Structures are given as C-alpha cells and as structure tokens.
Amino acid sequence: MGTYLAARPLITILLAVGVVLVPAGCSFGDGGAEATASTSPTAVASGGGSPTSTPTVAATAAADVVFLDARPIEVVPGRAELPSDLALVVVRGGELRRIHRAPNGVIEERLLFDPFAYSSTRLMTFTGIQISGPALRPGQLAITACSTGDCPGLSAASADALATVFRSGDGGVSWTASTELDGVARVISGGGASGELVLQRLAREGDGRTDRFEWWPSGRVIDPPTAWNGEGEPAALPDGRLLWWTADGRLIDADGRAAVDLADELTGGSVAQGIAMLASEDGNRLAVTWQENPPDSRDGPLRWSIYRMANGEYELSDVIEPVWPGVPVAWLSDHELLSTAELDWTTLGEPASESVWPRLPVILDIVAGTATAIGVPGNTLGEGWAVAMQHGPFAEINAGEGDCLNLRAAPALDGGILRCLAHGALLERLSPLDGEWVNVRTSDGVDGWVSGEFVRQVSEVAATATSVPGSAEPTVEPTATD
Numbered sequence: 001m002g003t004y005l006a007a008r009p010l011i012t013i014l015l016a017v018g019v020v021l022v023p024a025g026c027s028f029g030d031g032g033a034e035a036t037a038s039t040s041p042t043a044v045a046s047g048g049g050s051p052t053s054t055p056t057v058a059a060t061a062a063a064d065v066v067f068l069d070a071r072p073i074e075v076v077p078g079r080a081e082l083p084s085d086l087a088l089v090v091v092r093g094g095e096l097r098r099i100h101r102a103p104n105g106v107i108e109e110r111l112l113f114d115p116f117a118y119s120s121t122r123l124m125t126f127t128g129i130q131i132s133g134p135a136l137r138p139g140q141l142a143i144t145a146c147s148t149g150d151c152p153g154l155s156a157a158s159a160d161a162l163a164t165v166f167r168s169g170d171g172g173v174s175w176t177a178s179t180e181l182d183g184v185a186r187v188i189s190g191g192g193a194s195g196e197l198v199l200q201r202l203a204r205e206g207d208g209r210t211d212r213f214e215w216w217p218s219g220r221v222i223d224p225p226t227a228w229n230g231e232g233e234p235a236a237l238p239d240g241r242l243l244w245w246t247a248d249g250r251l252i253d254a255d256g257r258a259a260v261d262l263a264d265e266l267t268g269g270s271v272a273q274g275i276a277m278l279a280s281e282d283g284n285r286l287a288v289t290w291q292e293n294p295p296d297s298r299d300g301p302l303r304w305s306i307y308r309m310a311n312g313e314y315e316l317s318d319v320i321e322p323v324w325p326g327v328p329v330a331w332l333s334d335h336e337l338l339s340t341a342e343l344d345w346t347t348l349g350e351p352a353s354e355s356v357w358p359r360l361p362v363i364l365d366i367v368a369g370t371a372t373a374i375g376v377p378g379n380t381l382g383e384g385w386a387v388a389m390q391h392g393p394f395a396e397i398n399a400g401e402g403d404c405l406n407l408r409a410a411p412a413l414d415g416g417i418l419r420c421l422a423h424g425a426l427l428e429r430l431s432p433l434d435g436e437w438v439n440v441r442t443s444d445g446v447d448g449w450v451s452g453e454f455v456r457q458v459s460e461v462a463a464t465a466t467s468v469p470g471s472a473e474p475t476v477e478p479t480a481t482d
Helices: 458-464
Strands: 074-080 086-092 095-101 107-111 141-148 162-168 183-190 197-205 208-216 242-245 250-252 258-261 271-279 285-293 302-310 313-321 326-331 336-342 359-365 370-374 385-391 394-396 403-408 417-422 426-429 437-441 447-451 479-481
Touching (some): 183 208, 326 359, 336 370
Antiparallel strands (some): 086 095, 197 208, 242 250, 326 336, 359 370, 403 417, 426 437, 437 447
C-alpha cells in the first residue's frame, strides 16, 4: 500500500479518468442555435429500441456554410437524487471529494487528496483540471502536481519547477507518489493494457525545456503522426492505441489509420474542431464531442457523435446536440453517459436566483434523448465538476483509519491474500452485505472475499454521516486486518 493522503484545499488538480482534448481557443458554447435554421430531430426510436441516426443537412444563415443537423437533447426539469449504485468524484472549492449514498440512504462525502500531507512546508500547485482515460478503469486516478517551484500552467512554469505523479487504484482513498520529475508534466491519459500513463512533459534540456509526449514511468517518447494538427492531446483506447486529431476531422492512430472520420459527417466546407473522445471500458462504444465550424471561425455548434464497434470498425450510431457546454466523463451503461455541465435555471425548471448557472453532474440517456441533472448536496454555483465515478452496488471497507483489510482468494482465513484494501475504499459488491464473508471486485477487476465484520453496515453509517481522513501526515504501510 502506498502513501495515504488526506485532503485540504488545493489549487487545481489533474485527474485521469475519461479522455479530454481541449485545443487552445476552443469554445464550449453551443453556438449553433442562431446559425442553424432547422433543429428538427434526425434520429427516431421505434418500438422502444435504440435510435438510428440519419444525418441531414440543415440550412444556415450563411449560404456557403452548411451544418450537419443533429438530434437535440431534452433536459429533464429539476434535479434527480444521486443513484445508490453511483459514486462521484467531484472538484469543489479546490478540493477533490468522493460523494456516494450509504446503505441507509445518507449521502456521504470523503476528502480524497491533501497537498499538505505531501509537504507541510510549501503549497503544491497544479497545472489544471484535465479529465483523461477510458484507458483507466473507474476508480483509478492519476494526478500530476508541481511539487517544487510554481506551475499555474504547463507553459507558465517557473524555471525551478519539478513535477510529481500521484496514482490511486482505489478511487482516491490512498495514493502513491513518484519521485520528482525533472521538468513539468501533466497526465494526459491512461495507457490501457500497458498500465502506463501518457504524460505531456516540459523536460529540462540544458538551459531550456523540450515539449514532448511520453509514456510514464518508462519515459519512452511518443512521436505524433505527421498528420496531427498540433492541437489537443492524444486520446487512448482501452487496448492502448493512441488516437490523434487531424485538421480535417479524423482521429488517427500512430500509423495514420483513421479510427473515426468526421469528414463523413461534415458538409459545405465546415471544419471540425475536436474537443473530447471517451471510449467505454470494453472499447465497443465511443463518444466523440466536436464543433462543426465555418471556415476561419470557431463559433459552430457543439456536437456529440456516438459510435459503436461493428466488424472491428467504429460505425456512426447517432449524432446529438446537447444544450449545455460539457464533455463526457464516463459510460454508465450501453446507452447512458455521465457528463458534467452548467445548466441555466429555466432549463432546470427552477426560478433564477443568481446570475451564475449551477454546475452539476448530468446523466445523458442517448436512447430517450434526455439529460437528467443530479442534485449533489453542497454544490454551489460554478462549482461541483464531476470528473470520475465508480459503479456499485458498494461495499465500503471499515478497517479503521490507517489500517487495511485483506482481500482473500477464498472466503476463509486460510484463503490466499490478494492485496490489502485501504480503510474507506469502495468496492463493487458481488454478494449480500450480511454474510460472514462478502464477495467484492476491485477497481482493476480483481474478485475476492473480505471479512463481513470489517465492511460497513447500515447501523454504522448514521453515526458517521461524513467520512473525512483525519490526519494530514502520510501513513505508510498500514496494518493488515483479516
């Protein structure tokens, strides 16, 4: 078990859990409401089945620009309760927090990361929030921090800045810190089957720094394909293949082969500006968000294209136009996506009380064509970005602060020990909570058994409605509990 870090206020964080490509100067606005004369749906669901998309061309105010029509998404008024089988990792007030519903229905929060636990003598600064991964399974997180010097942004780092990479395999309850990297870095994505991370590095060379992408921790340099347009970062599929945006709207691999070609969806000389790509865990579904822009402009509407794997190739399944500026965070099911968005009061069906819109997690149902905001207790205006999630039903480890619980290969004390699970970790529960042993699955897919005595029961939850790590000092190698 690595270093445990409790959380206090931090500047911003860098997470790896969905792949986000954010080219410089790219607008997240939906911008197409005024430009497009027709907003009629182009996908029709028959008999309750999946919708099929038949993209059509919509007339626009500018005769030389024709935007691809897309199926609009309807926002369900109000805010739904947080589902019991969904735990969210959110950024609020500069803190990384986990929010989930306990067995008795109480919503709990746990602070996940504390920069002061790593260093009590200086405040760590971070390069910015970045969501990455489908190549990281839910519950696995990675953060890069400027642990020496100052780095409000990658290119704005001070000359003495050094970076540290933190990784968590249990949803952010425990973290392992790397040695300091020579130069500044940020996590771009998980590496899928390789188990490595993709970093963007400003590595020191003589009196200057060289900007490059590399695999970590091996340090192997990643050479972008020649057709890469220089904007955005590589996105990783679960099999470890990296995809890069091109200027003509393609996602290509290192050999220049296109996994997705938006040129098939563009018309009238429009230019695609890629924003995000998110694959499901098995790689069979792909959500690509992009803007269809007129030439020499970046004011086009935001689109989401949904692809499904067929015969080894991604085929277009649907094109949708959300009513919010946001990006996909995780696939929740075959037809549901978790996003995070700023929603206006009218759309939520609530009276406007502030000029700033609330920022909330959103569940997007592609089949129904609806988006449902999730009410997260404690969220304030402009805060509460959901950046990761874990699936339930859950079993929460109750070994005691600073201790861990043995995960065994069989439901017995002589069952082989697979690993030791940190106090407070959430695991997917595969058997009832009331047994002597509970069958669980870790975030990286390992099945095993834990003693039911050290899994939190309903009666224990009411006394500890908020779970927060108590010590700011790192605790190394916790005591194992059977």
